[in-house]
Structure formats: structure tokens, C-alpha cells
Amino acid sequence: MVMVTSGHLADGRQILWFDEGSEPRLVVPDLRDLPATASTSEQRWDPIVGEWVTVASHRQRRTFLPPVDQCPLCPSAEDRRTEIPTTDFQVVVFENRFPSFSQQATVPDDGVTLDPRLYHRERGHGRCEVIVFSDRHGETFATLSPGRVRLVIEAWAERTEALNAMPTVAQVFCFENRGAEIGVTLSHPHGQIYGYPVVTSRTRVMLENAGRYREATGRNLFADVLASERSGGRRVVASNRHWTAFVPAAARWPFEIHLYPHRHVPDLPATDDAERAALAEIYAEILRRLDGVYQVDMPYIAAWHQAPAHTGREDAYLHLELFSIMRAPGKVKALAESESGMGMFINDIAPEHAADLLRAYRW
Ligand SMILES: [Zn+2]
Numbered sequence: 001m002v003m004v005t006s007g008h009l010a011d012g013r014q015i016l017w018f019d020e021g022s023e024p025r026l027v028v029p030d031l032r033d034l035p036a037t038a039s040t041s042e043q044r045w046d047p048i049v050g051e052w053v054t055v056a057s058h059r060q061r062r063t064f065l066p067p068v069d070q071c072p073l074c075p076s077a078e079d080r081r082t083e084i085p086t087t088d089f090q091v092v093v094f095e096n097r098f099p100s101f102s103q104q105a106t107v108p109d110d111g112v113t114l115d116p117r118l119y120h121r122e123r124g125h126g127r128c129e130v131i132v133f134s135d136r137h138g139e140t141f142a143t144l145s146p147g148r149v150r151l152v153i154e155a156w157a158e159r160t161e162a163l164n165a166m167p168t169v170a171q172v173f174c175f176e177n178r179g180a181e182i183g184v185t186l187s188h189p190h191g192q193i194y195g196y197p198v199v200t201s202r203t204r205v206m207l208e209n210a211g212r213y214r215e216a217t218g219r220n221l222f223a224d225v226l227a228s229e230r231s232g233g234r235r236v237v238a239s240n241r242h243w244t245a246f247v248p249a250a251a252r253w254p255f256e257i258h259l260y261p262h263r264h265v266p267d268l269p270a271t272d273d274a275e276r277a278a279l280a281e282i283y284a285e286i287l288r289r290l291d292g293v294y295q296v297d298m299p300y301i302a303a304w305h306q307a308p309a310h311t312g313r314e315d316a317y318l319h320l321e322l323f324s325i326m327r328a329p330g331k332v333k334a335l336a337e338s339e340s341g342m343g344m345f346i347n348d349i350a351p352e353h354a355a356d357l358l359r360a361y362r363w
Contacts, residue, residue: 002154009083010034013095018155020090020147028076028085037097041105041124043197044114051201054124056100057108073188075135084132091151092132093159093193101126101197103168125168127195131155132188139189140297141176142287149280152191156304157268157276159193164267164309169195171203171308174268179299191302199308203316206305210315222317226260235355238285242278245286247355252345254327255293255300255354257286259320266307266316283320290324292361299332300324 005017005025011034017025041056072083084092105124114121156174163172176191213221229246238245245259290298307316325333338344
């Protein structure tokens with residue numbers, strides 16, 4: 001049972017408390033004196049590679065690795081008011097103060113004109129939310145209780161549904177990351193939820209490939225990849241009744257794990273109770289395995305791939321892509337010349353060896 005309580009922050013942004021149980025939370029007003037934020041965010045179309053780029057120059061002002069006593073994601077106390085007005089919480093979601101996309105975004109009034117024969121320029125008209133996993137600053141996702149992980153999954157599913165229903169949102173991306181090495185600017189355990197105004201290029205390419213595969217074979221590409229990995233077993237890292245985690249055959253990153261539900265569903269809202277319970281277990285397991293390889297907290301990005309709001313829902317297949325840029329203790333894979341310049345990934349660790357290391361860890 002999940003209780004969702006809605007409120008607003010001092011500058012009008014929405015905040016939602018997700019609590020286990022059936023008791024509604026007493027909403028405490030946000031007493032800060034916050035100026036309204038203006039977000040200038042725009043989408044520019046790059047005609048050469050056929051991709052949208054978001055320009056959100058106001059984000060340069062955002063908070064960067066503040067000291068613990070100034071963490072904006074800790075609960076509020078009598079003498080210190082944060083982004084979360086209550087003195088405790090379980091899981092909280094609120095609109096980002098420095099969003100890359102916003103319902104109110106405007107194209108900057110900068111006098112710039114782009115050649116309309118080549119370029120499109122549109123408002124970065126979406127939604128950016130922050131999801132905080134715990135009111136304890138020192139916690140990480142891997143140490144959350146199973147009940148708390150489940151609550152995070154419920155929040156992801158609820159927000160995916162809510163953002164998909166917003167008229168300016170084309171695709172919802174829930175993600176979680178850890179480690180200053182990959183640009184996390186706040187160490188408090190949290191993730192983000194993006195409601196993009198367009199379908200991202202990676203998703204578009206995936207769905208084009210899946211569409212061609214369906215036309216050629218009548219089958220679902222993602223389902224066939226999953227079935228192949230499960231029957232081969234060589235790269236499987238963990239599995240339970242409803243989910244299988246494996247290192248993909250063409251992994252780009254030193255440690256990369258893809259987690260699929262056994263049932264073909266387009267997104268998190270489509271998962272059922274049993275699948276969510278099993279997901280909470282296996283998610284915690286793969287994070288433990290990742291940290292176990294070198295016995296250090298690995299920096300990682302955990303990216304949920306879900307069907308866009310309006311297109312490609314038949315071919316899309318919910319899955320998590322989790323990857324670490326750490327290839328050895330203290331050695332971080334930088335996006336070097338080949339990856340940054342040409343989009344050609346060079347992975348120094350064989351995917352089968354990475355799977356062996358991830359599978360071997362015992363606790
Ligand atoms: Zn904190």
C-alpha cells in the first residue's frame with residue numbers, strides 16, 4: 001500500500017511524498033523565501049546527425065557538491081530549510097529547481113536567428129523531477145531496505161504514468177546514478193526523472209531496429225535477445241522468476257548489466273505486483289554484485305528504457321541498462337577520442353569476463 005501526498009514548494013513547484021502505508025502525510029508549508037525560477041531551455045535540431053540538442057544555459061548556476069550541512073535533499077530542521085519541508089520522509093519527488101526541460105521554458109530572447117532551411121528551434125518544453133530515495137544522507141541505493149526499493153519502483157511507475165499524460169512530454173526517462181566521477185553534483189541518494197519533449201535519438205534508433213526486425217521475422221527484437229541470453233547463460237549475472245540480468249554481448253562499458261522482465265511490457269506502469277516485488281530483489285542484488293567486483297562503491301548510471309508516450313509502444317520493451325565507467329580501482333574509463341569523436345566504443349574488458357567477475361561475487 002502506497003500513500004501519495006501532494007504539496008507545493010515556496011516557488012510553486014510541485015512536491016510529492018510517497019509513503020508506505022495508508023496514512024496521508026501532514027503537509028508542512030515551505031517557508032523559504034524563494035525567487036521564482038525562469039528557465040530558458042530550447043531544443044535545436046542538428047540536421048547533420050539528425051538529433052536534437054538541448055541548450056539550457058541557466059543550469060550553470062546550479063548547486064555543485066555542497067557540504068553535508070548544506071545538502072538541499074536532507075529533511076528540513078528548525079534552523080535549516082531544505083527542498084523538502086518535512087522533518088522526515090521516505091521517498092520524495094519534486095520538480096527540479098534547475099530543469100533542463102520545463103513546462104514554462106522559453107527560448108532565450110537573444111536575437112539569434114537560425115537558418116530555417118536547416119534548423120529547427122523549439123522550447124525545451126518538458127518536465128524534470130528529482131527523486132530522493134531516503135532522508136538519510138549517507139545511504140546509497142544498494143543499502144536501501146527491500147521495502148524502500150519497492151517504494152522507489154512505485155514512485156517511478158506513478159511518475160512515468162503522470163509525465164506520459166502531460167501534453168508536452170514525448171518520453172519519460174527514470175535514472176539513477178552514483179559517484180562524483182560521473183558528474184553527480186549532490187551526494188545525497190537521489191535520482192532524476194526526465195520528461196523529454198521529443199523522443200531521444202537512442203530510443204528512436206532502438207525502435208527503428210526493432211521495427212525492421214519485426215517486419216523481417218514477425219518477432220520482438222528485445223524478447224529474442226533476452227531469450228538468447230537466457231538459453232546461452234554465458235553472460236547471465238542474476239535471475240529470478242520474473243527478471244534476468246546479463247552483460248550484453250556487445251557491451252560498451254567495462255561493467256554493463258541489462259535487466260529485463262521476462263514478460264514483454266512497454267514500461268514500469270505496465271508491470272504487476274509480483275514483477276515489482278521481484279524487481280526490488282534483483283535490483284539490490286546487481287548493485288551488490290557491481291560493488292563486490294573490486295570491493296569499492298562503483299560509480300554507475302542506471303538508465304530505465306521505457307516506451308515513448310505515443311509512438312513505438314508495440315516494439316518497445318522495458319529494461320534497465322546499468323553501467324559503470326570504472327574498469328579497475330581508481331581507473332575510470334573516460335569518454336576518449338573514439339567514443340566522443342566517432343561514437344565507436346572500445347571496451348577493454350571482454351563482456352564474458354565481466355559477467356564472470358559479477359557472478360563470482362558472494363556475500
Ligand atoms: Zn543530504
